[in-house]
Amino acid sequence: MALLAEASTGQQFEEFLSAAGNRLAVVHFQAAWAPQCGHMNEVLAELARETPQAAFLRLEAEALPEVSERYQVSSVPTFVFFRAGRPVDRLDGAHAPELTKKLRRLAESGGEAPPGAPGAPAAPAPDLEQRLKKLIRAAPVMLFMKGAPQEPRCGFSRQMVALLRESNIRFSSFDILSDDEVRQGLKTFSNWPTYPQLYVNGELVGGLDIVKELAQSGELESTCSQTQDQDQTQTLEQRLKTLVARSHVMLFMKGSREGGARCGFSRQILDLLNRTGVDYDTFDILSDEEVRQGLKTFSNWPTYPQLYVKGELVGGLDIVKELEDSGDLVSVLRGES
The missing domain is CATH 3.40.30.10 (Glutaredoxin)
Structure with a gap:
């Protein structure tokens, strides 16, 4: 198996996981248009040379939507760690130090999932719940996204920002990649598993698909202008x-x-x-x-x-x-x- 393999079909992806067996397998969901993915591929190649006990793969997330959806990949770069064909952890975003840390911990621990790994999410702790309530009401229109409006870090967040700007909607944002506690907790709090998420006056409007529908129906501006006290x-x-x-x-x-x-x-x-x-x-x-x-x-x-x-x-x-x-x-x- 190559140090950093590639998969262009779902079958190749399944064959990679099967060949990896009980070895730790790291899959990079990437996009050719994202420069941060190119940088992380270089990081991954170096880690592959340093970690022969693990297997490494990269694939185009948008070219294999059924695989991306199965593992709830909604942005790039995303790294999903597998053992025996089962996901045991993940990392969203171009964070080389965190990727290195997770890889070494999982390789040394035998791949057991740490707290907060994929699985049934626990309800937010009371302190976190209060913090989330304050965050979603930090501005009349709050967007929880990957990256910032001036530099979105996934295609879905980029589209959401464009829709809001096209409708001349003033909004504030929170980069969920900067705080994993908020990123994981908000999924449970809102009962909405993916990002971006848009809130108006502390109430969830929805994700990209719902905002697209509101924009197409001409209701987005009125929905986001509800600023009653x-x-x-x-x-x-x-x-x-x-x-x-x-x-x-x-x-x-x-x-x-x-x-x-x-x-x-x-x-x-x-x-x-x-x-x-x-x-x-x-x-x-x-x-x-x-x-x-x-x-x-x-x-x-x-x-x-x-x-x-x-x-x-x-x-x-x-x-x-x-x-x-x-x-x-x-x-x-x-x-x-």
């Missing part, structure tokens, strides 16, 4: 409670019952409700951005339309369809079940 939030909550209870059956939709629906989903739910003969009222969420954004958090339901009966959320279009199919829609609307 606590009193304003309380006032909005009272307003939402009043609105959802304004009528026995309340539908929050794009458009209105009288003026017509302004999206296909709202049109379908109007048709379903009209066929029941049960009276209902509607609210056009396109007419009030504060309600449109606030109700998503209030109801913990991210999309529209939303149907309420006696001030309680029933659900969206899919749930209403299921109720009609089961013959339960009329009784639910009447508050009988």
Whole structure:
């Protein structure tokens, strides 16, 4: 086996792990476009010469997405340590001293995973949880990313920064590669396993895919402009409670019952409700951005339309369809079940 092998297919990757057997195996997930990966390949080649008891491999992360996804690789460079085909530790980022330290420790210890290695993450300690709560509220819009906005250290973070800048959104950031405690703890705290992560007013918006969808729908700027203070939030909550209870059956939709629906989903739910003969009222969420954004958090339901009966959320279009199919829609609307 070469000092620093290469894999261009998933089969070659599996063959490398199989050939390594019980030896410690180090896999460098890299990208040709990232200069830091070239530097780390030189470091890895030197470590390979110094550590003959281990096996070393490099592969293009974006060329083998199924392998990258399997091991939750979302940035380059990333190093995953294996023994007997099982991941026992990892390192994200171009940190030559830390890579050397992990390699030597694992080679000498027989590859047992140290605390914090891949596996079921423990809940953040109370002190860490308080710190995370402060961090996500450090600015109205907080981005947890790999690197800094002026120098992102992964393609996903680079894309996220570009989306925010294109929408003229002011944001602060935290480099999760600079603090492994925050990097690992935030995954559990937010129940979101990858980075970057975007927060607005201390609430998780999501990762790159969700931000892309918001940008494409034209909702990113409004989502990131929610900077109400606590009193304003309380006032909005009272307003939402009043609105959802304004009528026995309340539908929050794009458009209105009288003026017509302004999206296909709202049109379908109007048709379903009209066929029941049960009276209902509607609210056009396109007419009030504060309600449109606030109700998503209030109801913990991210999309529209939303149907309420006696001030309680029933659900969206899919749930209403299921109720009609089961013959339960009329009784639910009447508050009988």
